[in-house]
Amino acid sequence: MEFIGQSSIVEDFGNKIKNNKLGHAYILTGEPGIGKRTLARYLAKTILCTDRKENQAPCGNCRACKTFDVNVNPNFTVVRHETRSIVIKQIRNMLEDIEIRPSEGKKVYIIEEADRMTTQAQNCILKTLEEPPPYAVIILTTAIYDSLLITIKSRAVQVSLKPYSLDEMREILNVNRISFADKEYLLSLSQGIPGKAINLIDDKDFEESRNKVMSFLFDNSTMSAMEFNKYLSDNKEAFSTCMDIIDSVYHDALMVLYSIEDGLINPDKKDNIIKYANEHSTYSIMQKISRIQEIRLNLKRNLNYQLAVDIVTLEI
Ligand SMILES: [Zn+2]
Structure with a gap:
């Protein structure tokens, strides 16, 4: 062995x-x-x-x-x-x-x-x-x-212990007979920690958060800023996960803008991400990334939660 x-x-x-x-x-x-x-x-x-x-x-x-x-x-x-x-x-x-x-x-x-x-x-x-x-x-x-x-x-x-590579993560899940076939994005989102990926596979709340974020970013007709605002207001515990997911989309959009499309965290959303990348500049995406970092930091230092939600839904 x-x-x-x-x-x-x-x-x-x-x-x-x-x-x-x-x-x-x-x-x-x-x-x-x-x-x-x-x-x-x-x-x-x-x-x-x-x-x-x-x-x-x-x-x-x-x-x-x-x-x-x-x-x-x-x-x-x-x-x-x-x-x-x-x-x-x-x-x-x-x-x-x-x-x-x-x-x-x-x-x-x-x-x-x-x-x-x-x-x-x-x-x-x-x-x-x-x-x-x-x-x-x-x-x-x-x-x-x-x-x-x-x-x-x-x-x-x-x-x-160091975080595992994507290939090692795949191997670990395979050996443990854990199927993640249509959820490749979980591997990247888990930052090299197998236990995280395993927890996320059956996490319905995570799936819901991901769907909301994707709709908010890609299709305002199904999820307006106001609706997303309400979702975050009502689900404080989902905030951090939602920010991780938004970050992962920015990461992917930047990869597309730099013509590196192999390492997308969200390969299942590739078409949407390409469209999003074409509508935004590298600069504006970088700005958004640092804005989110700032909000997260300020939340730890007692920024009012609803204010954080408002900033995210208005500025992101
Ligand atoms: Zn032996």
Whole structure:
């Protein structure tokens, strides 16, 4: 089994395992939905496999791999929150287990959403994180790296996951048998984060927002500025998504104006976008893009929401 994407991380781990240079504690970081959990498990499986391939990928056939796949590998433990937090008792249990030497190879511990550890739990693991038994590897995952205690961060190596390329996104969705056939635009809109694309596929609200935005931008007879204004006023939670979609149309219009029509985010709206691009100058589109940025920024700094909606529907 090869891992899709994150190749520099996977290769780096592979080399470290091969050369016996693996560290004892890592923190995988990256946006929600980017695949920290999947990567952590893949790395754990790689570390535990007793018959790794040439490129250090797990073989999938040895006893370690097989037990791993059905969640009964005795040398693999996942700690995750059972209540809102990961509490000190869970960490104490883990530390008890970590003292037990494996019959062969390593033991791997994953602490998922490590930011959910209480302060006591974080303090409790400090000493072990600094110097675990030689056979143990501890992998923490978190989307909010900064919320970990500085003493935790200083005892582990941070590994940041990068957004996936479009091809990798396609491959990930294919492997997971998720069909996105007529929704290619979701891949680009998800900014390289598979979890986002997966969430959007069945998101009816997103589809509605997209239809409204497209009508507003391309066909005033089906969606006038006033109607769009009302939609945004009534659906505050859709505002940010609508701005993302408008941005994606501007992006596409600029691509058309620069004669690059391969990388459109919204290929299903190509005809409309070409028409739109022909009716607007590069300059005016750039202006609109910065206007939207400005509005978003000002909203965070307490610009009145209805005023923001008015500006968008009048000026965009
Ligand atoms: Zn194996």
